[in-house]
Amino acid sequence: MIEEHVNNNPVQLEAFGTTVRQLLQDVQERLVYRSHIYIRSDILHFRPSPGDLAYPEKLLMMQSIAASLQRQDSGGSVNSRLSQMSSASETNGQPRSHTGNSPADLHGMWYPTVRRTLLCLSKLYRCTERGVFQGLSQEALAMCVQSLQNAARAIAETKSLRDAQLFEVKHLLILREQIAPFHVDFSVREISLDLSKIKTAAMGLVQRRSQLFALNSSNALLEFLLEGTPAVQEHTRDSKREVDLQLKRVCEAFIRGTQQLLQQPVHSVILRIEAVLESAPDQPLPPAETVAAAVTETQRLIKTHLPDIQQSMQLYLANRETEFILFKPVKVGLLQRFQRLQDIIMQQYSDDDRMIIMCPSQDQVSVLVSSCMQPAPS
Template identity: 50%
Template structure:
């Protein structure tokens, strides 16, 4: 029934399409080729015949329906119908797959058989490889055991050989061991607590010891022998004698001459190592006795003088000096030859004092305390005690020098800080800059004291000379101030930075080395000068120019006068690096266009020049703080002279300058001139100018001289400073007289009424 339906479906398709169908499946040939192109382009009929031949035997004839039915049965499609091309293609694909499977079945069976053979061969190869590995391991173990066995055999033979040699050596040693056995026996007896140096067996034992030493010395190095026997004898003998016992000397006197001779014989034959051991034994005992006592004494001194560092250093150093002297004296009573170990012991004992004092020293901030400590250590200890007992105080000297270096280092450090904070960074109080008020007030006080003393003194009495305050000790020798001394000369009236600088230098001068002092003095004086310049500017702004200038001149004079007693070179050498040539050579390399063409070099020459001529230069220059003070003093005096000259005759100098310029123009070919016709040179104008200058001289000159006397308080200094001013005034008026005589007539001269030179000199004579 299925076949009938299939054929009926094919007839329906044929009636609809006029297409050629294959005789096998009645499928349209054109559609089949379009959808399923075959690579061999076989006709559909051939394909169907090929399929029939491959599926069914050729001997059995069958109809098309039977063939199709069997094909569908083989494919499990007997219940399905092929109604579409897709169903046909599916059926055909299954059919082709079934044919391929049936054709490759025998090859697959052959491949599976060969695969089994290959697996068996691989298993056999694996077993063979494992067997070979076991054989290699067995061979290696065999070689290892064989080597070890051979080595053990050789070692046994070597040990047997060494055993034979040692037996021979032992037999040889045994023959000579009797002397060493005797030495061991003697050593045991010496260490016995029941041994008595007065016993009968002590002298024979020493005789045996001599025999043993005589034999052994010929076979053994003496350095290996003496530390064992003779040192033990003497140390044991000294222990029995008890060197710290006060009966030690009595024991020596009561000992029989034989024992004394034998002991002396042992000591004579002793080497240096033995003597060193005895010294060390003695010194160990002394150190054990002295250390607790010294530490206790230093602790007591520290508690008593906790705040007074100077008293503590003085008492502690004096105590240690006495300890060193006493120990040297005690050592000389026991031993005739000195040893360096004694100084080592004393130095350790002195270090206990140093360990206590150093933490206190490094916290001292006052320069006065540090300078006093330097004086104690340097003058009292080193120059007095150590100088008089150099041998006995050798260890003490080393510790004191170390302590002195610490104090000096601390002093230098605190001085740097002091200069920075109290001199460079000093901020003046209003009273410090109250010039000239404070000087005038002190002068009034001094004058009142003078008047009171004049009333109390008899007519025959007179004032005694009064010394100024000592800049080092800052103590006033006398409280009376004479009338000839200015308040500016009093130490307490100096500007604070000047006073601090000079006190600082006076403290440092005898405490530190000359080179260090020069560097610190230069730094301190430079800072002081800068502080004076600042103070002078402030006074100049607040008061007057003359006060600021005289303030600076006075204090610079004080500095120059006070540093003169310091017999030191205030110049220091500074080294600087001059990179000018290096900079120029590098500039030529980096900027060749900036160099002129006739000086321009190529790149190689420029690099060569940089290497040859571009080396930095080391320059040395000296900075002299003393000359720096003189230079500022000279500059200040010149400014004072110029300023005072301008104050008194400045307008006349300007007038003479105009006259000189007018003459110069006429000489160089300019128009002729008539000075009296110039507006600024009219006789009346000159009269006003001259009278104005004369009034200034009369009014301001006494005040200037009084200020100079108040600040400088020295007639010679005042005369030297004002002399150039007086000479300048005289020269200006002399030039004015010359110009007036040349350019003006008698009537004009009367109008001008210029003071004569006699009048000017008379006015200036008050300054002489």
């Protein structure tokens, strides 16, 4: 009405334009108010049902559905059917992730707070001013990340830490991908008052009560007024950067935990040897049989756990490039640990001990890791 009628007839519709603009401001103010309530109640304070936290069961169920469709129809027919279901979800207002091509992504199996956050932002983006949208998006993304952390803790308690970490990585990737089309700056300035000086100045005023009305430079009341002024501080919060930082923290925790699971025996024996070399070089090193047992146990852990780790990554992430990026530091850490052990053995152990230990080279460890990694499903 304003753009098509009032602006074209400013004189005749001046009173009407004033009324419409007031109405628009009232509606936008109400919209912002309701959005704040919605973000708090339905995102931050969302109480998930057992089904919302049924990971990895939900993903396994969708994988099973896709496998059954694959057995019934050809691959092209299955992909066509999944694409139709995905298109239907988009038509109904459900955003879709393009980070992977798993059935879980195609069917919109996202955590409710992620779906609500993205739907809320997509609606507000079209009907609020840029500055207002930036403030609401900052709050919505921060609350959504907090809800994902709460959900991950619940999954870790009922399932495993690996499931919790991959759950959080999956949804943080979705968040980062889906907010990219919003061509706005997700950083906002926040102003706060630093009241710490008031407390210090008040304590000084109490301790110097006798000088409250002194007529010289040591007047306690004057010093309180000068020193107790609150300081204004500005903070810049970038919600997109906070999503990236949380994603980085979760990925690093997953990498550390996976490395610890796979290389703990070799890592422990290296620490024992280094402790002896640094503090008591005259003391005997751990026997070759002990080192050999650590090497054998580490190889067993790799063969036992690596296929499960890879399967979990494929199930949650369903993207070969993302899986490669996440697993590469794990593999590099394994190679470095075995190379460090190899260097110590060559310097500190005899030829007979080396034959007993049989520490694999980096190439041999790389071959072992590759043999345990199953090819990703097409």
